[in-house]
Amino acid sequence: MAASPSSTLVSPPRVDLDGEDTSTLVRGTPEWLRETLTSTAGEMARLARVILAMVVDGYGLSHRSDEIVAATDTNFRMLRYHNDNTRTSSSDGQPAVGLAAHVDGSYLTVLFQNDVDGFEMRTGDGGEWARVHSPGPDSLLVVAGQPLVVSWSNGRLHAPVHRVAVGGREDRLSCGVFLLPRRNLVVDAPPELVTVDAPRRFRPFEYSDYLRFKHAGGNGEDVLDRFAGI
Numbered sequence: 001m002a003a004s005p006s007s008t009l010v011s012p013p014r015v016d017l018d019g020e021d022t023s024t025l026v027r028g029t030p031e032w033l034r035e036t037l038t039s040t041a042g043e044m045a046r047l048a049r050v051i052l053a054m055v056v057d058g059y060g061l062s063h064r065s066d067e068i069v070a071a072t073d074t075n076f077r078m079l080r081y082h083n084d085n086t087r088t089s090s091s092d093g094q095p096a097v098g099l100a101a102h103v104d105g106s107y108l109t110v111l112f113q114n115d116v117d118g119f120e121m122r123t124g125d126g127g128e129w130a131r132v133h134s135p136g137p138d139s140l141l142v143v144a145g146q147p148l149v150v151s152w153s154n155g156r157l158h159a160p161v162h163r164v165a166v167g168g169r170e171d172r173l174s175c176g177v178f179l180l181p182r183r184n185l186v187v188d189a190p191p192e193l194v195t196v197d198a199p200r201r202f203r204p205f206e207y208s209d210y211l212r213f214k215h216a217g218g219n220g221e222d223v224l225d226r227f228a229g230i
């Protein structure tokens with residue numbers, strides 16, 4: 001059996017960067033770190049919005065990008081995966097897992113990590129796990145989430161199943177900005193992306209309803225199809 005995620009994952013509450021109070025981000029941390037975290041999180045959120053606008057533009061919908069980007073929220077999360085050499089792998093040969101396999105419920109997620117790899121994506125439909133090696137400290141990883149698959153690509157983009165494997169010599173540290181549709185936004189494919197050759201793949205839904213369903217219905221790749229697939 002792989003180790004339970006909760007035994008290795010230190011997950012502070014997510015922080016709403018667009019809300020009034022970001023103090024929970026850094027409660028009890030020194031001023032210099034507070035400033036670093038706040039500005040890092042803010043820049044990552046800005047980048048996430050630029051990338052969303054690029055995706056929207058890329059589908060020929062640049063006239064909509066301001067409106068789409070304005071209807072987003074972000075939150076920031078810091079994660080520490082404790083090194084534990086005793087659990088390098090489980091009895092079935094699988095690596096110990098620090099964060100269980102899931103798909104993201106954000107439009108997109110921008111991740112930054114220290115030099116301890118562990119992020120893995122499942123290739124194709126239920127295929128092998130592939131380790132994503134960080135090319136260096138100047139790099140960020142961008143992961144598409146399910147709302148992006150629905151609304152800004154009508155199924156053309158893929159939201160990968162991913163997880164974090166642990167077992168190295170040092171702790172893995174990562175932080176991520178999650179760019180989310182506003183809770184009451186209706187997530188839907190724009191008419192421009194629905195054609196005879198590419199019929200509508202998902203029914204429109206309110207984002208908060210999707211989140212509720214996802215939290216109750218698990219993290220599997222099929223959540224979106226079960227919830228809104230046509």
Ligand SMILES: O=C(O)CCC(=O)C(=O)O
Nearest residue numbers: 079104111119164174176
């Ligand atoms: O910590 C990581 O590298 C991945 C985190 C992640 O996938 C998530 O929080 O959704």
Ligand SMILES: [Fe+2]
Nearest residue numbers: 103104109162
């Ligand atoms: Fe994720």
